[in-house]
Amino acid sequence: MTLQEKIHSAAEFLRSRIPFAPEVGLVLGSGLGDFADTLEDAVRVPYADIPNFPQPTVEGHTGAFVFGKKQGKNVVALQGRLHYYEGFTQQELTLPIRVLAALGAKSLVLTN
16 A cells, blocks of 8 residues: 555545544644643544554554644644654654645644
8 A cells, every 4th residue: 555545544534533624733742642631522533443554652652643622723633653763664654744634734733
């Protein structure tokens, strides 16, 4: 499966489970995963449920998209991220961000 096919497949899968397109994407670093629990009307989709989606192996990185609202904005928070040292390829590492763009997110906030 090509990268484009993986992006399209993941985005379509997620669209079928969420009530809105996110405006803002947040990648939550270690210790910030609980922020996703503060989103209003949250919809959580584990990475494990998404076809052909890589799974984080670092302890504490939950591995989920959490869609919700924060201060009137539609946001999606990534709980758990992927790391090069886990053995992922560059394409796998960038897949979550590419999926955010495919879902319509126009802004991205990276934390660590």
